[in-house]
Amino acid sequence: MADEATTHAEEHHTSTGISNEKLAMWVFLGSECLLFGGLISTYMFNKGRIGPNDIGPDDVFDIPFTSVSSFVLLMSSLTMVFAVSAIARGDLRGNRIWLATTAALGATFVAGQVYEFTAFYSEGLGFTTNLFGSAFYALTGFHGAHVTIGIIMLMSLYVMSMRGNLGPERAETVEIIGLYWHFVDIVWIVIFTIVYLFPQ
Amino acid sequence: MSRRLKVLVWLSSLLVIAGTIALIVVGIVVTDDHPLSTLSPVGRQGRDIARLINPIFIVAGVVFFLVQGAVLALWWRYRVGGSETGDGEHGYYEDDEFPDQTHGNDRLEIAWTIVPTILLAVISVFTLVALFALDDVDASDEDMVVTVIGQQWWWEYQYHLDGDTTTAPDFVTANELVIPAGVDVALDIKSRDVIHSFWIPKLNGKRDAVPGRSHDWVIQADNPGRYRGQCTEFCGLSHGYMKMVAVALTPSEFAQWRDNQMTPASAPAEGTAAAAGWEVFSQQCASCHAVNGLTSAANRGGAAESPPDDWDIYGEFNGGYAGPVITDELIAGAAPNLTHLMTRGTFAGSIFDLYLGAGDHIPYLELANRGTLNRGDLEAWISNAPERKPADADGLRGMPARTGLSPDDIDNVVAFLSTLD
């Protein structure tokens, strides 16, 4: 920004009053809608395009199990907001605890997904088995990759906090990562309903 | 620039523009009888399309001249000569002459939003009317339906004389689609491998042949004649060589042709060259090509008597997906049915003429009797097809080279093929 050199000590401001990072994250999430939208529609379009004797959703889905892991992911959003409000209050220790909890819940979810994948695979549904298989693994796997990246970011925050690099003045960083995390969560809300719960 | 030079530049650029326009107009007029021209339709659908588009070309032409005229007029009227102000270092306008600093005019803006809107609204009404009219098929269920199957890189036609495409066809032919003139012919367009597009420009627009789907289409030719076509969806290596011909015959000629197509071939007489050719053919060619009455029905895409398991390559797909597709492979392994090869005017995706200089001089039904066989291309094709028409090295698509055949073998095979009329 074209500040006077002599006045650069003044605060930097943005036209909207919003920080660049936060704005960028929201812009990015807007774009992610089209990414997941594409994958979800691909799934919807293709899940039924299998033969009568082919292995399909009804043959593999284990709704109670997936409900539990969905619940876990949902609750990780709650712990995430706790982490954000902890750091906003200056409660660094609380922030760390909630970050770790969130990451752990996320990891539980991913572990559940890995378990689910192996179970489906052993029941005969592979990535290449049929269109349902390809579409299912592509969509949920892609979501899982997003969760994994989120976990890595949460853990990085945790490490930063341990090393004293994540003070209250950087609360917004936590908030931004939280936005990403919640987004991944809402995508799962949609996936859980459309992929698992819709009558097949 | 001096004044004279400027005039010269102006004149010459005007000349270039005028010349281009003139060339284009002349070009269209002079070359209108192109075999594939979309501008000279001879069928109902083609005509309907032309009737719709021609006025729109005129509208576009008017807008074109208005805009280009405005550009030139503004240029001419308001330009500031190069000599008045130099190629100065700073600022082009040494003068203080400023035009009125108009910022806009809302009325004008609204006007030139509304006028084109109305214009387009009118156009879209005509478009929709034509669109749905074209979709009306004037062929009843009883009437003949031809299943058109595109594959790399030729067309197969399965004639269902009773209009029932779910049963085996009455006969099968390739590359030249023969239809009765004057009536709507219903097509059912499919593909065995990738997307192709069926297009006989003088009769109708195109319709894609999409694997896994079945598309209805209609063509109609006013008069008997031969109308060329070209696969227009990029379909891999030899897309440019995937052509076809639609042949319209009078109803009686068509009946004659049809009856002939339904008769199976008979074995050539013992001891003739053709019999020797059949020997070779049955070993070298019959694994792919069917000749009804002679080869077994197991050939893919082949015989009429009993269809192979995967006859209906994608199940029935009318209106969308309806169940799984069971086929062993989608790569075109099928080959043209050669039972009546000699009745065709062209071969190999209609890129070669089967008869020398046949043109339109010989009536279609007389080709086999009166035409002079184009031996050069046919023999070259048989001995090394990929050289004449690019095909994949893996031999999965197109016809493989048969370079092992001796010249004698080839002569004999051609003699055999000549009996297939």
Next chain:
Amino acid sequence: MATVTPESPDTAHAPDEHAHPSNWLYVKVAIALALLTAFEVFTYFETVHGWGDTAIIIMLVLMMLVKFFLVVAFFMHLKFDAPIFWRLFVFGLILAMAVYMVMLTAFRFW
């Protein structure tokens, strides 16, 4: 240009309850989410199947949307945050829904 500058670090230490929804609110939202999820899962089992697929799908979609917007509005703070976020995100969301629904319609999917 900017009229609002982010708070300086010293004010950040002050607990700014006025802007932050309290944790209790978050918990309430989470409970709502949990209940909705429970009900969603409930529809999956026989008991409500008598209602017909369309009714179930409509219900599921409604519940899904409520959950979606609860998370967005509260956990992601969109309810309290600058409207520009709302516009950016919802624009993408609506565009995605519109475009892909038109696509599926063209496939006669519904």
Next chain:
Amino acid sequence: MTVTDRTITAPEETLALPAGPAVAHRPLGVFTRPQGSEGWRSWLFTVDHKRIGIMYGAAAMFFFLVGGAEALFIRLQLATPNGSVIGAGTYNGVFTMHGVTMVFLVIMPMAAAFANYLLPLQVGARDVAFPRLNAFSFWCFLAGGLLLVSSIFIGGWFQNAPDGGWFNYAPNSGLPFSPSKGIDFYAVGLQITGIASLVSSINLIVTVLNMRTKGMSFFRMPVLTWMLLITQFLLLFAIPVITVALFLLMFDRLWDANFFNVAAGADPLLWQHLFWIFGHPEVYILILPAFGIVSEIIPTFSRKPLFGYHFMVASGIAIGFMGWGVWAHHMFTSGIGPLAVAAFSVSTMFIAVPTGVKILNWLATMYRGRLRFTTPMLYAVGVVSMFTIGGLSGVTHAIAPSDTQQTDTYYIVAHFHYVIFGGALLGLFGGFYFWWPKAFGYKLSEAWGKASFWVMLVGFNFTFGPMHILGLQGMSRRISTYRADEGFALWNMVATIGSFVIAVGVAMFLWNVYASTRKWQRAGRPDVGPDPWDARGLEWMTASPVPEHNFDSEIEVERLDEFWHRKYGVDENHRVVKTATAEEVAHDGSNTKVHLPSPSYWPIVLGGGILLVGYGLIYNLWLAAAGLVLLVGAIYGWILEPADDPDAAGHHDDHHDDGDGHGDPSGNGGPDGNGESASAAAPADTEEAATVG
């Protein structure tokens, strides 16, 4: 998009959390930041939006020669019937690479060049919002581009080049039908350039929304800024769609998925929908920047403000919106059913309305103007005239029944070259001439410029004009040859000759660059001054070439065309009078104390990592793993590198502006927000910086 005529002010209740000063990390050996602004290294590590813009431009120019050379091969092959210059197989690779190169590696990056260079200047900012990400976008784009182009050479001349056409319909793109590596290069290469475009669009959107100088409300932004902003939004939303399509394709080819496997029940039209949902907004991505450029050039050389500014902005927005609802006009013959065809046919037609508004407003700007036909003006007027031709043929395609005759013929080829070459490319060339003095401090020769314009224009019309005729005569696209008796010989020959005339025109442009540079150097590098054209935008309000820090002090904007109004006033008779010279108004670049972001090693390393991953996906997953390691390493380097290097000349610091990393190896995930993420409020200053390290 927010369209308000006021600065958005955050509401009182805003939840803006404190974003305090970044913790200054201690440099750990390699983690110091690169220094210096001279020499080739400084270009590799630069984060300066202007240098990045110039590199985008240069790379695009390079790819233009590649794509143009491919076009010449196409034309040679088709010059005569039964052509045999290159065989069918090579031909398919050549036209595919031509289309892909021209669209993704020429027009898009050329527009990115202008966006990078001009957007911050036009809104009065010091740099983009995230300078390092900006550098990363460029290197990532270059990685994708080089990967794509390398396919021409790898394993033999055009043996592994993509050969499915630029829209690459399934299932022809599947492994059984295209067993070479070509389509893999396509799928991977375009994903990489997609990441670049996506990252850059986010960056530029944030820049425009957030970095505007004082008083620069939305409706005081130049039309170019607007058009670029709309373009970035189109990219933001369109790139993910093609990414999905490419993903599915890649899964099919590399890991045997079934998305386009018809035997397993797939419907190949899915690819077409996804591709064109992206593809149609894409064509407006190609044209809108040129529209913006034309909207800057025509007022300048008409000596009038742009006619109907608000309508120009609104029509751009309308085009951006409507562009999302017309994609299936590329699928009229695919068998999508009459209702869908009808809907898309009608929606397509009405796109002519906002586009027409633009054309007519340009004409109205010229009306009663004092028109100076400088080279940029020639190009701009060329756009008005040539684009209209392409637009009108576009409307004739929109008539669905007629399009069944036209589609996949040369009539379409004529249409899109008129809009792309006659619209986008001419516009961008005009932009080169117009902003050249701004970027480099001297003008390109007007004589050569005009001559090359006319040569190009004439060659262009001779190349593509006849294609209208060819198409209507029934010549199909993408055919490697045609029969002699089809009657296409004459116009094909004319088109081929025309294409070589274009080549001469392009060569004249290159010569112009060379000769003008030499002349300027020999003359002792005379100064063109800040405002050589008597122009209107803020970018002219600083020295030429633009100093590294852009403006010496923050500019306060009070109206549209602020700079122009500072030069001119109105007397009592409402006549315009000059009140100040440009030199008096403009900054001279003497303030060297402005803080600048430090250069960084990591963007280019990250780009290299992505390149490795790309080749790895195609050839060997171990290579991909190595690339991934490099990539992750680069991300951590990025995060850990010091915010500032006190030893660096020129007191660089990056104001912690670009902290937002993007810890996403897949390139699709979210920013990790680590690093110096807390930014905007960082009260970094020299004193503090000096204490670091």
